[in-house]
Amino acid sequence: MRDGRFRESSALVWRKSSHSTAQGEECVEVTSLSQDTIGVRDSKDPEGPRLTLTPAAWRALAHRTKTL
Numbered sequence: 001m002r003d004g005r006f007r008e009s010s011a012l013v014w015r016k017s018s019h020s021t022a023q024g025e026e027c028v029e030v031t032s033l034s035q036d037t038i039g040v041r042d043s044k045d046p047e048g049p050r051l052t053l054t055p056a057a058w059r060a061l062a063h064r065t066k067t068l
Contacts, residue, residue, distance in 0.1 A: 012033075027042075027043040028043065038052065
């Protein structure tokens with residue numbers, strides 16, 4: 001995991017899972033901050049705390065949540 005702090009940019013495109021409900025509740029959104037950094041936030045609180053992960057850490061997290 002990285003520092004966890006980054007500036008918001010209107011150029012960022014946040015994406016939700018295609019498995020998200022129509023209401024979009026209880027989802028995370030992800031964006032590519034750079035080639036080496038993935039941003040993750042709560043879709044219910046887009047201005048709230050965010051995580052930054054390496055692509056490898058993001059893949060591991062996504063894989064783990066699929067197998068729960």
